[in-house]
Amino acid sequence: MKDLLPTEADTRHLETHDAGLxxxxxxxxxTDHKTIAKQYLAWGLFWTVIGGFLSGVMRxxxxxxxxxxxxxxxxxxxxxxxxxxxxxxIMVFFVAMPIGLGAFGNFLIPLMIGARDMAxxxxxxxSIWVFGLASLVLLVSFFVPxxxxxxxxxxxxxxxxxxxxxxxxxxxxxxxxxxxxxFAAFLMGGVNFLTTALTLRAPGMTLMRMPxxxxxxxxxxxxxxxxxxxxxAGAVMLLLDRLIGTRxxxxxxxxxxxLWQHLFWFFGHPEVYVLLLPPVGFVCEVLPVFSxxxxxxxxxxxxxxxxxxxxxxxxxxxxMFVSGMDPRLAMPFSISTxxxxxxxxxxxxxxxxxxxxxxxxxxTPMLFALGFIAMFVFGGLTGxxxxxAPVDIYLRGTYFVVAHFHYTLFSSTVFGAFAGFYYWFPKMxxxxxxGPLGRLHFWLTVVFFNLTFFLMHNxxxxxxxxxxxxxxxxxxxxxxxxxxxxxxxxxxxxxxAQIPFVVNVxxxxxxxxxxxxxxxxxxxxxxxxxxxxxHLNWGEALPVVERGPYEYSVPGESQDWLPQRRPLATGx
Amino acid sequence: xxxxxxWFPENVSTYGxxxxxxxxxIYWVGLVWFVITLGTFGVFLVLYRRxxxxxxxxxxGEPLRQAAWILIPCAVILALDLWIDWRGAPAWAKVKGQFxxxxxxxxxxxxxxxxxxxxxGPDGKFGTGDDRQFNNEIHVPVGRPVRLxxxxxxxxxxxxxxxxxxxxxxxxxxxxxxxxxxxxxxRYELPCAELCGIGHSMMNxxxxxxxxxxxxxxxxxQWPAATTADSxxxx
Ligand code: HEM
Ligand SMILES: [Cu+2]
Ligand SMILES: [Cu+2]
Numbered sequence: 001m002k003d004l005l006p007t008e009a010d011t012r013h014l015e016t017h018d019a020g021l022x023x024x025x026x027x028x029x030x031t032d033h034k035t036i037a038k039q040y041l042a043w044g045l046f047w048t049v050i051g052g053f054l055s056g057v058m059r060x061x062x063x064x065x066x067x068x069x070x071x072x073x074x075x076x077x078x079x080x081x082x083x084x085x086x087x088x089x090i091m092v093f094f095v096a097m098p099i100g101l102g103a104f105g106n107f108l109i110p111l112m113i114g115a116r117d118m119a120x121x122x123x124x125x126x127s128i129w130v131f132g133l134a135s136l137v138l139l140v141s142f143f144v145p146x147x148x149x150x151x152x153x154x155x156x157x158x159x160x161x162x163x164x165x166x167x168x169x170x171x172x173x174x175x176x177x178x179x180x181x182x183f184a185a186f187l188m189g190g191v192n193f194l195t196t197a198l199t200l201r202a203p204g205m206t207l208m209r210m211p212x213x214x215x216x217x218x219x220x221x222x223x224x225x226x227x228x229x230x231x232x233a234g235a236v237m238l239l240l241d242r243l244i245g246t247r248x249x250x251x252x253x254x255x256x257x258x259l260w261q262h263l264f265w266f267f268g269h270p271e272v273y274v275l276l277l278p279p280v281g282f283v284c285e286v287l288p289v290f291s292x293x294x295x296x297x298x299x300x301x302x303x304x305x306x307x308x309x310x311x312x313x314x315x316x317x318x319x320m321f322v323s324g325m326d327p328r329l330a331m332p333f334s335i336s337t338x339x340x341x342x343x344x345x346x347x348x349x350x351x352x353x354x355x356x357x358x359x360x361x362x363x364t365p366m367l368f369a370l371g372f373i374a375m376f377v378f379g380g381l382t383g384x385x386x387x388x389a390p391v392d393i394y395l396r397g398t399y400f401v402v403a404h405f406h407y408t409l410f411s412s413t414v415f416g417a418f419a420g421f422y423y424w425f426p427k428m429x430x431x432x433x434x435g436p437l438g439r440l441h442f443w444l445t446v447v448f449f450n451l452t453f454f455l456m457h458n459x460x461x462x463x464x465x466x467x468x469x470x471x472x473x474x475x476x477x478x479x480x481x482x483x484x485x486x487x488x489x490x491x492x493x494x495x496x497a498q499i500p501f502v503v504n505v506x507x508x509x510x511x512x513x514x515x516x517x518x519x520x521x522x523x524x525x526x527x528x529x530x531x532x533x534x535h536l537n538w539g540e541a542l543p544v545v546e547r548g549p550y551e552y553s554v555p556g557e558s559q560d561w562l563p564q565r566r567p568l569a570t571g572x
Numbered sequence: 573x574x575x576x577x578x579w580f581p582e583n584v585s586t587y588g589x590x591x592x593x594x595x596x597x598i599y600w601v602g603l604v605w606f607v608i609t610l611g612t613f614g615v616f617l618v619l620y621r622r623x624x625x626x627x628x629x630x631x632x633g634e635p636l637r638q639a640a641w642i643l644i645p646c647a648v649i650l651a652l653d654l655w656i657d658w659r660g661a662p663a664w665a666k667v668k669g670q671f672x673x674x675x676x677x678x679x680x681x682x683x684x685x686x687x688x689x690x691x692x693g694p695d696g697k698f699g700t701g702d703d704r705q706f707n708n709e710i711h712v713p714v715g716r717p718v719r720l721x722x723x724x725x726x727x728x729x730x731x732x733x734x735x736x737x738x739x740x741x742x743x744x745x746x747x748x749x750x751x752x753x754x755x756x757x758x759r760y761e762l763p764c765a766e767l768c769g770i771g772h773s774m775m776n777x778x779x780x781x782x783x784x785x786x787x788x789x790x791x792x793x794q795w796p797a798a799t800t801a802d803s804x805x806x807x
Contacts, residue, residue, distance in 0.1 A: 077770050077771065077772070077773060077774070078770045080773075081767065081769075081770065081772070084767075150770075151767065152767045156727075156728055156766070156767075158726065158727045158728070158744055159727040159728065159767065159768060159769060165684070165726065165727050165769050166769055166770070167769075167770060250744075250745075251743075251744045251745020251746065252745055255745075256745065256746075257728060257743055257744055257745070257746075258743060258746070291620070291628060292627070292628040293628045293629070293630070293631070294630070294631070294632045294633070295633075296631070296632070296633035296638075296642070297632070297633035297634060297638070297639045297642060298632070298633070298634065299634060300633065300634070300639050300642065300643075322668075322730065322739050322740050322741050323741045323743070324740075324741050324742075324743040324746050324748045327664070327668040327669060328669075330664055330668065331657070331660075331661050331664065334657055334660060334664075335653075335654075335657050338653040338656060338657055339650070339653060341649060341653060342646050342649055342650050342653070345645070345646055345649050346642055346643075346646045348609075349641075349642035349645055349646065350633065350642050352609070352612060352613050352616065353633060353641055353642055354633075355613070355616040355617065355620060356616055356620065356629075356631075357620055357628065357629035357631070358616075358620045358628045358629070359620065359622045359623070359626060359627060359628040360616075360617060360620050360621050360622055361621075361622045362621070370613075370617070373613065374610060374613065377606065377609050377610060377613075378606065381602040381605065381606055382602075384598050384602060384653075384656065385595065385598050385599075385602075388594055388595075388598060388656055388657070388660045389660060389664045389668075390590065390591050390594050390660045390663035390664040390667060391591060391594050391595045391598065391660070393591060393664075393667060393668070393737065393738065393739050394580075394591060394595075394734070394737050394739065396730075396739060396765065397730055397732070397739070397765035397766060398765070457576070458576065458579045459579075461576055461579035461580050462579050462580070462581065463581055463734040463761070463763065465732065465763050465764070465765045465773070466765075467767040467772065467773070468763075468772075468773040469772070469773045470773050470774070471773075473773065473774055473776045474761055474763060474776060475761060476581055476734065476761055552628065552630075553627055553628040553629070553630045554630055555630050560627060560628070
């Protein structure tokens with residue numbers, strides 16, 4: 001049993017990073033995965049505020065174009081392009097990834113597999129630092145002459161290649177640099193995730209006993225690792241085009257703007273699954289606990305997720321149906337795109353089947369998980385329209401797309417992350433949150449989310465194009481301007497709906513009831529240690545895992561849940 | 573709001589109906605599917621809410637016989653997907669595949685921030701003295717196939733004609749193209765659907781579809797020297 005004791009390295013780790021080390025050693029120079037998770041969470045929440053604020057300014061301009069936005073002034077078309085670019089960039093790379101992967105991946109993986117920390121704790125510290133640097137560079141980019149990047153979050157050249165085209169000079173270059181740093185951070189993170197889960201599992205934690213949250217973190221990390229290479233190459237070429245006048249994307253001298261689009265979307269489409277899969281994992285954890293049933297078809301879900309990983313690399317050109325690539329490519333990509341609905345629906349059906357004959361309680365994490373399912377079913381269905389090549393001729397670049405991706409991205413990153421946040425908050429911070437405030441937060445969010453985004457489908461069908469700074473020049477949009485006003489008012493209420501959440505968290509951190517080790521009676525490993533878990537997670541001996549992660553309501557057992565650590569023999 | 577088809581601007585092209593019918597197919601299939609899925613979901617939530625003294629049913633969903641409950645609906649989805657693509661392929665081919673012979677070819681170049689429209693003139697050739705350029709204005713006769721040659725002068729733009737259900741990016745260094753046959757006279761808007769810089773959302777041209785005589789009159793006015801036969805220019 002020697003190998004279950006802390007190793008010499010563990011002990012050194014313990015000595016250098018245990019409590020009582022003062023502010024810097026605990027919060028800045030920490031290699032503890034739980035602290036790094038909180039650092040990622042803090043950055044993510046910081047950027048959420050900024051990303052949300054930028055979206056509010058855009059919405060104001062679209063509802064009442066040309067009028068003064070309070071505290072900002074008139075939004076000119078140049079500023080609008082900055083807003084739309086930075087909002088998209090921030091939400092995807094600086095909110096969804098740091099929260100979904102950075103915070104939850106770091107927090108959950110070691111705790112759920114019974115490890116003391118990540119495989120490379122120092123690399124982990126480097127990862128959050130580099131991410132912090134990326135954040136600082138992105139922040140600085142708002143304040144340089146010419147303003148922040150304004151070529152859309154997709155940064156298509158030649159628009160993104162030359163200052164004359166956009167007006168953004170250093171802003172766009174720093175935008176590229178921020179991406180490079182952020183990718184480096186997540187490459188370190190991804191390698192760490194995979195190595196940790198493959199090598200540091202506690203005795204008895206076989207791969208098939210690993211919670212789905214861990215599996216989905218790994219799938220996301222794998223997709224990221226496999227897809228980011230081409231984009232890094234593409235971004236370096238764009239940087240060279242901007243800085244020293246190479247002509248990788250300039251036609252007439254061997255360059256081609258479509259090269260970027262292929263490289264970008266070869267990364268960009270898988271990237272949406274990088275954003276989606278961690279929240280899918282959270283929902284897979286929350287559903288069994290609050291319906292007291294095993295997840296329906298654990299292995300089948302793994303197969304489906306594997307299918308998503310594979311297919312996600314075969315669909316990128318559905319962003320390019322009308323880009324100028326050979327039209328004969330459209331049908332194969334249309335088919336692969338629509339096919340991905342099969343594994344995705346598969347997972348959603350497994351989630352719904354988990355509810356069947358359960359004993360469902362509607363605590364806040366469960367409400368958000370259910371919200372995720374409902375919104376995602378809808379967002380997924382609207383994706384079929386975009387996946388059909390002939391229909392996408394019309395839809396591409398319209399507000400229908402904006403509505404579609406907010407239904408999928410918002411449902412996954414916001415609803416999914418809130419499900420995870422409310423569920424693991426007691427474990428992370430050792431305090432309970434208020435149930436009534438949580439439920440209020442959920443209901444306000446779900447109502448105003450739909451009021452904000454639903455009618456965007458309609459105005460898109462009516463012909464409103466995305467990244468439009470001002471709908472006034474278009475006769476065809478005049479009768480529909482009320483939708484813009486409506487969506488704006490709703491979006492402000494959606495932002496305001498986050499107040500109960502903030503109040504809840506602050507109140508709980510200041511004066512919340514201390515959380516017991518296992519407030520939800522959940523069976524996965526992380527709930528078998530104190531809340532919050534001590535350094536190195538497991539005290540003297542590592543946990544020994546005896547069974548799968550979702551043993552709820554097992555017939556013949558007096559208790560309706562069996563912790564993964566409970567030995568089989570003494571099961572009763 | 574119930575029927576999304578009503579939100580489209582009026583279709584005035586020969587192929588727009590094909591696009592719309594694929595949209596309608598997806599719409600109705602999706603709506604039925606949505607109602608079934610979320611209906612089941614809602615029913616489960618009500619029926620299986622926590623109640624005193626009732627324990628959840630233990631089922632893992634692992635054996636194939638149980639998993640069939642999710643695999644069979646997935647097989648149905650697969651079939652529906654293939655149906656949608658099978659119905660979509662001809663519509664795509666009509667718009668983007670083989671272009672029918674056209675009497676009139678117009679070159680449109682996307683520029684920051686306007687559509688530069690060039691007519692070849694009576695000789696039917698671009699780059700000759702009788703070319704004429706218009707900004708943000710396209711004039712075509714009703715009921716005739718028109719060929720478009722699309723170019724870009726600076727960055728990527730996307731030529732969007734909502735009433736025709738047509739869209740095609742214009743890429744620097746590359747000729748892209750398209751065609752359409754308008755079915756109803758009138759003025760229709762031509763927004764740009766790809767972010768192309770500061771003036772992007774001010775980019776809005778007009779497509780004028782004229783009845784035959786009106787179109788002839790317009791041609792006469794632009795090329796007074798040419799005969800009617802010239803300007804008709806059978807291929
Ligand atoms: C309060 C919540 C939100 C509001 C009101 C909002 C609103 C908007 C608006 C108005 C646009 C610009 C559309 C256009 O002009 O084309 C936009 C774009 C976008 N949003 Fe959001 N959004 C919200 C949350 C989110 C979240 C949570 C995500 C992702 C995790 C997200 C991702 C994006 C992306 C990727 C774009 C596209 C940017 C581009 O076209 O370059 N948004 N959003
Ligand atoms: Cu344009
Ligand atoms: Cu444009």
